Amino acid sequence: MESVVCNGKFELKIKQDEPTRVPPVEETEKGHHFLCNLDQNLAAIIKTIHLYKSPDKGNEDAAKVIRESLSKALVHFYPLAGRLTISPEGKLIVDCTGEGPPFVEAEANCSVSELLSIASVDPMVLKNLVYEVPGAKNIIETPVFTVQVTKFNCGAFAVGIGMNHCMADGISGVEFLNSWGEIARGLPLSTPPSLDRTNLKARDPPQIDFPHNEFVDIEDISNTHDLYEEEEMVYKAFPFNTEKLVRLKEKALEGGVLSKCTTFEALTALVWRARCKSLKMHHDQQTKLLFAVDVRSKLNPNLPKGFFGNGMFLTNALCKAGDLLDSPLSHAVELVQGAVKVVTDSYMRSSIDYFEMKRVRPSINGTLVVTAWSRLDLLSANFGWGKTIYSGPADVPGKEVVLFLPSGEDKRSINVHLEMPISAMKTFELEIMQI
CATH class of the missing domain: 3.30.559.10 (Chloramphenicol acetyltransferase-like domain)
Known part of the structure; x- marks a missing residue:
């Protein structure tokens, strides 16, 4: 072939x-x-x-x-x-x-x-x-x-x-590659895998204790799907070096509404707002943000060291596009922070039970899915030829997905990868360039 x-x-x-x-x-x-x-x-x-x-x-x-x-x-x-x-x-x-x-x-x-x-x-x-x-x-x-x-x-x-x-999720995937590399170099496994997933079983009987907006199906009143069909889709990566990320966090803290925020929270908020504007979402359009939170230490009991599986939980924020765009960046950051804070053992158990009862998957209509690989040590797997000279995804994210990849020698910079209709991409670039 x-x-x-x-x-x-x-x-x-x-x-x-x-x-x-x-x-x-x-x-x-x-x-x-x-x-x-x-x-x-x-x-x-x-x-x-x-x-x-x-x-x-x-x-x-x-x-x-x-x-x-x-x-x-x-x-x-x-x-x-x-x-x-x-x-x-x-x-x-x-x-x-x-x-x-x-x-x-x-x-x-x-x-x-x-x-x-x-x-x-x-x-x-x-x-x-x-x-x-x-x-x-x-x-x-x-x-x-x-x-x-x-x-x-x-x-x-x-x-x-x-x-x-x-x-497996990204953390488990990297640990698998590292273990594979250790075996290739004749070394014992530094982190033997734990394959048992029973800690993540649904309860019997299942019970839903929280609203779970990650599953909400949003009506596309902005005709975004038509835009995807009618225009050429283009792929682009936007670099955020450490200086630009510092400026972004400073902008997120303007006005004193927030006392602190992480790089992920600020960057996710910026991308969510810019994407809503670029796609010309209607003021009353519901828009949802989905992203994964590592729950290995949040579950009770904790997932064991070397857990091989999905220890990431898909959390969400939901609001109207108009509220997002008419408010300062700090408001979007607050929504991201709220999505992180809601992830507790009881909330996750409720979500696991929700799927057990409803058998539905998170809807991605009107949704942005942020996938952050920026904290993964993608270069570490060594089969005897040293660390990789490059590691990353082999295909581009889908139209609802934005990917954060580590960049630079110290891996503290981030490249934002996404695919959008060509007219929307031009607007998105203008929004991003203002930082």
């Missing part, structure tokens, strides 16, 4: 071999692995790439090392060697078959620097570094985990991963 991408000057070709399976090197537990209600809402494939280049060694043995260490890592993370199925209760569950994930070796006709140059203009090119099963019609037919190792002609290589979000 060969993928061809042309940027006008250079024709990129990535030749993929036929996939093979990588089962765990030892016999692992069989049967069904429980997925909690938080997992049920996240059944989408997250694609990431991790680029390596060492001055001391080439890429000749890369696929062999990655494959052999993966077979050992899957002994500890054996659900990743299984497949999704439907439980008698009608929920997603993992059938721990031990068959192992598809593994693909590939070669690119370029250097890694040439690839990144193309990706800076066309980020969709990175999808070619992650194996996608042809003909999969739904999430059940799609493997929960795939690996592709792509060699470049400069001695670099890429590890491209596709993992179903129902298996």
